[in-house]
Amino acid sequence: MAHATLTHPDIDVAGEATVADYVALLKPRVMSLVIFTALVGMAIAPTGLHPVLAGISLLAIAVGAGASAALNMWWDADIDAVMTRTRNRPVPTGRVQPEAALAFGMALSVGSVLTLGLTANWLAAGLLAFTIWFYAHFYTVVLKRRTAQNIVIGGASGALPPVIGWAAMTGSLAVPPLVLFTIIFLWTPPHFWALALLKNEDYTRAGVPMLPVVAGPTATRWQILLYAVVLVPAGISPWFLGFAGPAYLAVSVVAGAVFLAGAVNVLVRREGKAAARACGQLFGFSLIYLFLLFATLLGERIAGLV
The missing domain is CATH 1.20.120 (Four Helix Bundle (Hemerythrin (Met), subunit A))
Structure with missing residues (x-):
């Protein structure tokens, strides 16, 4: 993915990022929904992992969701800057620089997928990688600015966590x-x-x-x-x-x-x-x-x- 630098006049590029700003990049409210639905997918599975491994797997799924959110905020900073609902997010306000948000999202993406693959199985890891790509690229870059069906098609990414949770526990669908x-x-x-x-x-x-x-x-x-x-x-x-x-x-x-x-x-x-x-x-x-x-x-x- 490539993206132009931000040019919105209200963006302050002199701000310093805090831990809270990087947490905000993860969209914690959305992440909580991902964690919960993935947990239910794990809970209804007929087989399971050791509780510690299951906990690490759930954390990896959550971090993967946060990674895609950070990449979404990096790409959409120009849109976020002109919308009242999103204009105070870390990138459009300048508290987090676009390059830092991109690096943060990419690092978490790779780390979460590798962690899930090594902890649970590579089917679950592959599904997590697909979910990150689908939301961060296919929805954010391809669909969101081009079609009114953006939410309909892009909603698949938000619907996958229980499938990933089940796959992490069973290695199957x-x-x-x-x-x-x-x-x-x-x-x-x-x-x-x-x-x-x-x-x-x-x-x-x-x-x-x-x-x-x-x-x-x-x-x-x-x-x-x-x-x-x-x-x-x-x-x-x-x-x-x-x-x-x-x-x-x-x-x-x-x-x-x-x-x-x-x-x-x-x-x-x-x-x-x-x-x-x-x-x-x-x-x-x-x-x-x-x-x-x-x-x-x-x-x-x-x-x-x-």
């Missing part, structure tokens, strides 16, 4: 982790498009062709509802496929109904504060929805109910 991949993959567009509706002016100013910018708010609202309709049965499917119990069935049905109601609310409420509130509520609940599903899967395994 199977239906359960692929189902979890599908759930996250279908969840990603409505989750991000709800936010994009709220931040439409930001994306327009930055020239990022998010769906609300390209197709308009109405088409985006219908797409959110369409994905929600498909997501809800996918979210229930682990019970039908036999790797989730009755507690998961109850949680997935209730949470799915709330998610679907939130998508309908976004479609119906299209003006003013009511529209913004509906989008904000769906965005917030979408995080709760995914957490509830994966936490219930994990809880059932710990309790020996499945």
